[in-house]
Amino acid sequence: MTTQQLLVPSNATLKRNVMDYSLIVVGSFLQALSYVLFLAPYKIVPGGVYGISIVIHYVTKDLFPFFPDGLPMGATALCFNIPLLILAMKKIGLSSGPKTIVTFLLISIFTDSLSYFLTDPLVENDAFIAAFYGGAILGLGVTCIFRAQSTSAGTDVLARVIANDSNLKVSNMIIVLDSAVVLLGLIVFKDWAVPLYSWFTIFVYGKIVEMFQTENPNRAVFIVSRKTKEMRDLIVDKMGMRGTFIHGKGMYEGHETEIIFTIAERKDMPRLKDEVKEIDPNAFVSTMHASKDSPRPGI
Template identity: 25%
Template sequence: MLYRSPVQWLMILAGSLIYSIGLNGFLITNHLAEGGFVGISVLLLYLFHLPVGATFFILNIPLLFIAWRMFGRQFVLNTGVGVIGVSVFSELTKFIHIPTEDRLLAALYAGVVTGIGLGLIFRTGGTTGGADIIARILRHYRGVGMGRTLFSIDLIVILMVIVVIGKQVAMYSLVALFVSSRVIDFVIEGAQSGKALTIISENHSAIVAAIHEQLERGTTLLQAMGGYTGQSRQVVYCVVAREEVVRVQRIVHEVDPKAFVTVSNVHEVLGEGFTYDVTVNSPLKRRFLKNKN
């Protein structure tokens, strides 16, 4: 387990603070629920008025002890910062109340804010304990996938919400969980995402030339063989920004309407044309300098 810098610890704490604001400001204020161990703590708050932070911390103590024995001190330290951060900040932000007349809007707001907080924690490599520790233990002993365990725990909590609070609240809480998961993905993967196109065409040379000239995007030619015909052919692979996908599709259609094209998501694209400072000799840099002058 990697040791973390002070900046990373601060990122985990900042994520815990943002998550707690979303928890108290939108979820609890509007009487919505959450998944995982925080969700259990929120249910105990609604039923017995137990403080969320203290309940969440107590629920994590036996799991942190087990994790110490199984995964070592550094894992518990990394996880403990997130657990303590959420426990403390969820109590310090109890005064934040943002009531919303429309519960659907409350769920959307809650999903965005809690997603940003959890995304910062996960992007730094931290966790908030609870279900994550259980998922790691089951993967270690039983080989069960972490995603399956986390989904199962969230499902159990939502079923408890249906019994304790009602189906309507459970549905809005599911909306918040879904939005939160999408925001978490966005924060972890970064804004530099794109689309990858795989193009199979007899006129691949013309397609490559058009992409280079009109979009100034790079391409890669992959040597492939047709499974049915047994003939060798070149496959064009190209990564572009999301807004450029339609332009590439139009180029391919104009050159070869019969071309076979697939489009897939690419997360956090790094390199020239996306995050790398291109060289003076590149077409992009030359065009920038020309326009500037």
């Protein structure tokens, strides 16, 4: 393989990257639209880093001369997301790191830009309708970002870090962290309507994401290749996953071989397959649905 072949991505990879980053732009804009036009005006706290940012935005109103309306939500979220991403990349690798950086930067930029130009809520005097539309648009934005094999960082990556160091499920940790943020909104705003509308928003956007993410997000992956060291470096060092070598023997020729077993999230599968084929075009890759309730293989 020549140096030029290594540096120039294939047409398929280029097309996928264009599609992924287009989805990231659309998803980031939709999320920002949800925060600015529907949720923040009614002090609806949808969990996560932006839920915290909405609380801080109102708490700091008239506190700083440069920001009389409160600290910008996008910039505040950025201050939380950067250290969270560094922690995640250090602890679990986070193979979607570059896309995640682009995603949370775009959401922050879109949020503060829309806040500057759009000062009035789209729905007036009806917090329930605002919570519904805000949750639906937020769900569509999150779905676009997931389809691009990215994440908006925030408490999602913190949940993955905590789950990685324990036997807790990521989904359960996200619920715990989001609920803590909602309760923070209740304590600060002293309004019992806040958790009601906030949890309703979380429910709506969760259902929207579930509607488009119907299949199990985890895959059990078996790889048969002569280049086991390179495959190990890809899975462990480059993609931040873990795996196990299984000693096997071919039924036809009787050759002994090492079979690589790992569990990958569905959003990581296109990249994993592409990287495997680049390392060894003759590699055999088989996948199946999996449940990752226990720690990853290779602990």
